[in-house]
Amino acid sequence: MMIVGRCSGRRRVGTVRFPSEEQNVMFRLMWMAGLAWSVAVAGARAEVMELRYTGTLGPRRSTLKAPEKQFTLYCLVNRQSAEVDYVLEEQGPGRWPWPERFGRVGLVGAVKPGIRVLYDHQGSLHPQAVQRPVFEFLDKLKPGSSWTVERLKYSVVAKQTKRGRKCWRVEMSNSFGPRGKIWVEQSTGIVVAASRRMVMGQGDEFVLAIELASQNPVDAKRQAVLQKPIGTLLAIQKGLKRKPGQTRPELSSGQIADVRKVLGRLQAESRSTPLASLATFIQKDVTGQSKRVASIDELAAAMVGKPAPAFRLNTIDRKTIDSKSLAGKIVVLHFWNYKGDKLVEPYGQVGYLDFLHGKRRRLGVQIIGVAVNPALGQPRTAGAVLRSVRKLREFMNLDYPVATDSGKVIEAFGDPRRLDAKLPLWIVIGADGKVADYKVGFYRIKADEGLRELDQQLIRLIRASRKKKAAR
Incomplete structure (x- = not known):
């Protein structure tokens, strides 16, 4: 194709060659590569992004026979507000109830409790912190720098490629030695991977590790x-x-x-x-x-409102308590396991109950703890249960009597465990011998009020009993 052009006042004749099909293909590939690079850069710099991590928590050494836990962590990171919304899914030993599987935490500085997984080791539940998705000390990331936060020393030891990303490798240590590593992407501050050692039980070592599985920028829509x-x-x-x-x-x-x-x-x-x-x-x-x-x-x-079933209980001090000896008194039966091992807060709320016992016993209120365990019905296992109950009483310094039940007494009052409910069970019996309240689970408590709901009920029963006596 011939064209005529003008340059600096002179006529010029030239030829324009259209690109070949191979060149067109090459141009399209270059354009697509440039577009993909632009998207990747935009994603890396996005103010809001979705990050997904996979994680494990298991024994550090194979000699420890404990199962491995797997989990996934979804994070919606907002750099502008310096916050992350997260959702946790867990498989394996230990799992949070759903209200504790999600939340919002800050991205800057120390945050407690932060993001945590739950691990069940030998019957005890151990919450363990998970590294946040954006490194919390970005201003410290310089070659050779180190700093200490709450007795944990952080050291930037090297630049290293992790999962195809250029990262800072940050190592953590304390007085006991190395504690973990964090790989932080240099261009974004995103945590690409992390591992941390911890101890559970009787000195058993575990490792919690996470890796970034995906990253996507989030637009306003x-x-x-x-x-x-x-x-x-x-x-x-x-x-x-x-x-x-x-x-x-x-x-x-x-x-x-x-x-x-x-x-x-x-x-x-x-x-x-x-x-x-x-x-x-x-x-x-x-x-x-x-x-x-x-x-x-x-x-x-x-x-409630019916005569309480007759019962007979043996205390761990080898004394007997029965319903006949309690006639005319206001009685609180607190059915719980009373185990002295693997204690988990709030310890059946026995501390608050003991305080209430000291406060109301002079007013005709008798509080009795009932340790419920089917093993108490077997001579070969009853001794171990009793030792555990005594250990708890000593640990909590309980003053009210604690009796034992293999299951017969709680069944007479209606065992809520048959309905997949958990102890404690609180039975309140009025001075008239009738059941005044039947409550399953824990009371809502404020530290300065204790068992206020239960105490108010006892006050009403005390007043009713006094009024009845005065009318005679």
Whole structure:
């Protein structure tokens, strides 16, 4: 093709050659590569991004016969607010109840309790911290730098490629030696991988490790979609008012009712998001807990207001307590395991109960702890159970009597464990010998109020008993 052009006032004749098909293919490949590079850079610099990690928690040495735990961690990182919203899914020994499987934590400085997995080692539950997705000390990342936070020393020891990314390798140590490593991407501060040693049980060493599985930038439209179910979840969590680190899954009837009010909205908002499986689990759990609470309410209704069953108990001090000797008194029976080993807070709330015993016993109130364990019915195992109960009493310095029950007495009052509920069970018997209250689970407590709900009930019974005596 001939063209005529003008340059500096002179006519010029030239030929234009169109690219060949091979050149067109090459140009398209170069353009696509450039576009992919641009997207990758944009993702690396994104202010909001989705990160997914896979993790394990297991024995450091194969000689320790303990199972390995696997978990996945979804994070929605917002650099502008310096926060991360997370959802945890666990498989293996130990698992958080659903209200503790998600949350929001800061990205800067020390944060407690932070993101944690739960591991069951030899019957004891151990929360273990997981490294946050963005390294919390970005300003410290320089060759050879080191610093100490809460007796843990961090040292930047090398630049290293990890999972195809250029990283700083940060090592952690304390007075006992190496504690772990963190690989931080140099260009973004994102944690690509991390491992940490910890000790559980009787000096048993474990390793918790995570690796980045995927990273995606989040635009404003997707962020708005994700924030709806996250906001609903955080509002549910706040409304439940559970203590941090709560390991018991049971919810009260009031808590269940509050969650049910927003379940439909949560499921609609979480559809086609990474939170959908959590919303489905919550719906199933709340349905099951609703049935459990309804069954317990029926059990309580069948007991309250009726004469208490006759009972006979032997204390760990080899004394006998029976219902006849307690006639005319207000009685609290506290059924729990009273195990002295593998203690888990709040220890059956026995400390608060002992305080209440000292406060009300002069007013005609008798509190009796009942250690429930089927092993007490077997001569060969009863001795070990008794030693454990005595250990707990000494550890908690309990002043009220503690008796034992292999299961017969609690069954007479209606064993809630048949309904998949957990102890403690609190039975309050009025001076008239009738059951005044039947409660399963823990009381809500404020540190400065103790067992206020139970105490108020005892005060009402004390006043009613005095009034009845005065009328005679």
